[in-house]
Amino acid sequence: MKRVVFNQKGGVGKSTITCNLAAVAASRGVRTLVIDLDAQANSTRYLLGDATDTLRYTAADFFDQMLSFRLRPSPTEDFITQSPFDENLFVLPSSAGLDDLHGKLEARYKIYKLKEALDTLDGFDQIWIDTPPALNYYTRSALIATDTCLIPFDCDDFSRRALYTLMDNVAEIRADHNPKLEVEGIIINQFQARASLPSQIVQELREEDLPVLESMLSASVKIKESHQHSLPMIHLDAGHKLSLEFGALYDEIQANQLARLKAAARKRA
Numbered sequence: 657m658k659r660v661v662f663n664q665k666g667g668v669g670k671s672t673i674t675c676n677l678a679a680v681a682a683s684r685g686v687r688t689l690v691i692d693l694d695a696q697a698n699s700t701r702y703l704l705g706d707a708t709d710t711l712r713y714t715a716a717d718f719f720d721q722m723l724s725f726r727l728r729p730s731p732t733e734d735f736i737t738q739s740p741f742d743e744n745l746f747v748l749p750s751s752a753g754l755d756d757l758h759g760k761l762e763a764r765y766k767i768y769k770l771k772e773a774l775d776t777l778d779g780f781d782q783i784w785i786d787t788p789p790a791l792n793y794y795t796r797s798a799l800i801a802t803d804t805c806l807i808p809f810d811c812d813d814f815s816r817r818a819l820y821t822l823m824d825n826v827a828e829i830r831a832d833h834n835p836k837l838e839v840e841g842i843i844i845n846q847f848q849a850r851a852s853l854p855s856q857i858v859q860e861l862r863e864e865d866l867p868v869l870e871s872m873l874s875a876s877v878k879i880k881e882s883h884q885h886s887l888p889m890i891h892l893d894a895g896h897k898l899s900l901e902f903g904a905l906y907d908e909i910q911a912n913q914l915a916r917l918k919a920a921a922r923k924r925a
Contacts, residue, residue: 657913658774658783658802659840664825665818666789668808669845671698672879674786679703679888680906681782682745689736689780691715692750693794699786700749703739705886708749711737716753722769723760732773741891746780754794762793767833771801791825799829804840806909809861809868811847811854816861823866841909844872869912871905874898 661674674690682688692699693715701708718735732748739745774783785802787795799805805826809815823839830837842861848854861868876898882889889899 657781658785658804660785660787660795660798660802660805661808662787662795662799662805662822662826663808663818664789664791664822665810665815668789668810668815669873670694670789670808671702671786672883673806673808673843673845673873674784675699675702676882676888676890676902677906677909678782678784679742679745679890680902681784682739682742683890685744686781687744687746687779689746689748689777689783691748691783691785691798693754693798694750694786694788695752695754696788697750697752700747700751702883702886702888703745703747704737704749705740707737707740711749711751714749714751714753716751716757718748718773719754719757719761719766719769722766723757723764732777733779741887758793767793767797767800770797774801796829796833799826799837800833802834803836804838804913806840807842808845809842810845811857813857816857819861819866839867840912841867841869843869843905846875847872848875869905869908871901871908873901873905 661670663670671694678688678690690699690703697708700714704711713735715735718732721729736746736748739747785798787798807819807822809819819842826837826839844854844858858868858872874897876896878893878896878898879889882892885892889896889902893899
């Protein structure tokens, strides 16, 4: 199963959500890979800590070899690093070099290369892809390569306006490149239950029949401590409210996936 966590608006928690949901999966025995396609490398540092500064291979090297013909290109596995705190969690790390390659990759129309690489990659039950806050080459490559898309959402008017554009962009990718692509859910992040506006916006989105997930993530300063220690919440404090919310969110996503698979099987029968 391959999932992209994507929003064109920055600061909505893409990297935090990607890493924490992947960490939940890995903690339950699921062999999990996080692919960091954001040149800021926030997911990479979150999951690898100081080792980020001494990595031999990164996503920039992975994409760079696509620009030159090689009889024996390095396999995708060579660019993957195991996390230091979970034997089931792996990272294809990012680096600032992705920015330098972007124009060349786009000009050479290498948009399907990530899909081809992931289609031949064995050994992982789930792949989670973190993307930059822009609809660029890397984001399009991820949306073409994936099964579903998860959209982090902050409850404010700016995020709401951006959401409609984002949904249109995903629909365009589905129509032009990846007919199986679907929005798996909208994740409400930094939710403040005592404030009236967030609840109002969530209710309105549901009334518009948008796929807002029931499980929501609370605002908490604990997540900053999680970032500082390079430990997802389930490893920093498994009993914390936010850790439990990530677990509930993961369970809902998995349950929805199972329901879709059963519905598809009934339809085929």
